[in-house]
Amino acid sequence: MKLSHKLFLILFSLITIILTASLILAALSFKSGFVEFIQNQEKQKLRNLAQRLVPIYQQNQDWSQINVSHLSQHDLLQPMRPRHRRHPPAGQRPHHLRPARHSASTQTQRGAPIALFDASGKLVVGTEYPADDRLRVQISLKDQQQIIGYLHSWIPEVPKDAVTDLFVRQQLHNFAIIAIVSLLLTILLVVVAIPKMLSPIRQLLAKINQLASGNFKITKAKYHQDEFGELNKQLDHLADTLDKNRTSKNRWLADISHELRTPLSILAGEIELVKAGVRQMDEQQLDSLEQEVHRLHHLVEDLYQLSLADIGGLRYQFATTDLVKIIEQQIGLNAANIEQAKLTIELFSPKSVSLVADEQRIAQLIANLITNSVKYTNAPGLIKITVSKAQNFVQIDVEDSAPAIDNNNYHNVFEPLFQEDQSRSRAGKGAGLGLTICQQIVAAHRGQITASASELGGVKITVQLPIRSGS
CATH class of the missing domain: 1.10.287.130 (Signal transduction histidine kinase, dimerisation/phosphotransfer (DHp) domain)
Structure with a gap:
C-alpha cells in the first residue's frame, strides 16, 4: 500500500472518529440542555403563579381560600388582564366561588401537574406525583422573607408533544446535515493535504535517485523550517x-x-x-x-x-614508553641521511617523558617527521626538535629552516600527494604521503597535529599527544 493511501486512511479515520464523537457529545448536550430549558421554563411559570397566590395568602394568612382553579397554568406567562365583572343571573354564585371541575386530562393538556404545599410540606391542593415517574420542579413561596409554602410541578423526563417532537427532529436533522457536510469537507481536506505533505518526500526521493545514478550535482532548493x-x-x-x-x-x-x-x-x-x-x-x-x-x-x-590506516587495519599496542628515547633512536638512525643532506639537527627535551602509546607507531611518526624535514630543507640548514610536557599531554615541535610554504597551504600539507608549485616542492624527493601517515597515527592516539610557519624560516609541525591515550 502506498504511503499516500496510508495517510488518507489514517487522516480520514482520525477525523471521522473525532467528528462522530463530537456529534454524539453535541446530541447528548442538546438533550440535557433541552431538559434544562424545559425545567427553567416550568420554573418561570411557577414564579408567575406564585405572584397570584402570595397576595391571596396575605389577605387570609392561610391557604384556605386556594382551590384547584388557582393552579391553572392558562396565561401564566401572559400579563394578567382585568376582566369585565358581570353580575351572575339570579340564583347563581359568582364564578370565582364555584368549585373547580378539572379532570386530570384537562390539566395534562394545559401543562404539567402542579401542587401547592404549605410551609410544613403538607399538601394543600393539587396532586403529588412520585418522583420516579417525572422530574419535579419546585419553588418556594415567601411573605416578607418567610417561607409560607411550596409550589411543585411534575414534567415528563422527555416531553412528548407535537411541538417538542418537531423541534427534536429538526435538531437531529441539522446534526445529520452537519455530519455529512463535515465528512465531505474532511475528504476534500485529506485529498488536498496529502499531496502537500508528500511533496517534500518526493523531492527527497528524486535527490536520492540522482545520487544513486552517480549524479552528485543535485539541485538545491530552499529549506523548510521542519x-x-x-x-x-x-x-x-x-x-x-x-x-x-x-x-x-x-x-x-x-x-x-x-x-x-x-x-x-x-x-x-x-x-x-x-x-x-x-x-x-x-x-x-x-x-x-x-x-x-x-x-x-x-x-x-x-x-x-x-x-591500512584508512580501513582500520593498523593494529596498535598501547603501553608505557619513553618518548625521548624513541626520538634519540630515530635521530641516530637518520644521522647518515642528515649528514649527507648537509643539515644539522638539535634536540631540546627533558631527560625522559613517559606516555601510554604504541612504541612502533610513535617511532614511525618521528621518523616520518625527520624524513620530511630532511627532504624539504635546503643545505646548509637546521632541524630543531623540541619536547615539552604539560599536565595532560606532551608536545613535540619539529621545525626546520628555509624554504617555507605559502601561508594558505599549511592546512593542506597533510593531504595525500599534496604539491606546492614553489621552491618547497617534492619533485624527485618523495610521494608526499609521510605527513598523511603521521596524521593517521596521531589520530589513533587521540592527539592533534598542525602545521605552521617556523621562526627558522621553514615549516613547524606541532604534535600533541595525551599522556594516557590508551587503546
Whole structure:
C-alpha cells in the first residue's frame, strides 16, 4: 500500500472518529440542555403563579381560600388582564366561588401537574406525583422573607408533544446535515493535504535517485523550517561530500599513477639504454637502478600503510614508553641521511617523558617527521626538535629552516600527494604521503597535529599527544 493511501486512511479515520464523537457529545448536550430549558421554563411559570397566590395568602394568612382553579397554568406567562365583572343571573354564585371541575386530562393538556404545599410540606391542593415517574420542579413561596409554602410541578423526563417532537427532529436533522457536510469537507481536506505533505518526500526521493545514478550535482532548493528541511539539508551536504570524495579519488589516482610512472619510466629508459649498448652495466648504473627501485619500494610501502590506516587495519599496542628515547633512536638512525643532506639537527627535551602509546607507531611518526624535514630543507640548514610536557599531554615541535610554504597551504600539507608549485616542492624527493601517515597515527592516539610557519624560516609541525591515550 502506498504511503499516500496510508495517510488518507489514517487522516480520514482520525477525523471521522473525532467528528462522530463530537456529534454524539453535541446530541447528548442538546438533550440535557433541552431538559434544562424545559425545567427553567416550568420554573418561570411557577414564579408567575406564585405572584397570584402570595397576595391571596396575605389577605387570609392561610391557604384556605386556594382551590384547584388557582393552579391553572392558562396565561401564566401572559400579563394578567382585568376582566369585565358581570353580575351572575339570579340564583347563581359568582364564578370565582364555584368549585373547580378539572379532570386530570384537562390539566395534562394545559401543562404539567402542579401542587401547592404549605410551609410544613403538607399538601394543600393539587396532586403529588412520585418522583420516579417525572422530574419535579419546585419553588418556594415567601411573605416578607418567610417561607409560607411550596409550589411543585411534575414534567415528563422527555416531553412528548407535537411541538417538542418537531423541534427534536429538526435538531437531529441539522446534526445529520452537519455530519455529512463535515465528512465531505474532511475528504476534500485529506485529498488536498496529502499531496502537500508528500511533496517534500518526493523531492527527497528524486535527490536520492540522482545520487544513486552517480549524479552528485543535485539541485538545491530552499529549506523548510521542519524535519524535512533538515533532511534535505543533510542530503545536500551528503551530495557535496560524495562529489568532493569522487574528485579527490580521481585526483588521488592521477597522482599515484604519476608517482609510479616516474620511477618506472626511468627504470625502463635506463634498461633500454643498457640493452642498446649506449650505457654499460657497471656499478654506477646499478646504483642508479637501485635508487629508483628504492623509490618505488618506499612509495608502495607508504601506500600500503596509508591504506591500512584508512580501513582500520593498523593494529596498535598501547603501553608505557619513553618518548625521548624513541626520538634519540630515530635521530641516530637518520644521522647518515642528515649528514649527507648537509643539515644539522638539535634536540631540546627533558631527560625522559613517559606516555601510554604504541612504541612502533610513535617511532614511525618521528621518523616520518625527520624524513620530511630532511627532504624539504635546503643545505646548509637546521632541524630543531623540541619536547615539552604539560599536565595532560606532551608536545613535540619539529621545525626546520628555509624554504617555507605559502601561508594558505599549511592546512593542506597533510593531504595525500599534496604539491606546492614553489621552491618547497617534492619533485624527485618523495610521494608526499609521510605527513598523511603521521596524521593517521596521531589520530589513533587521540592527539592533534598542525602545521605552521617556523621562526627558522621553514615549516613547524606541532604534535600533541595525551599522556594516557590508551587503546
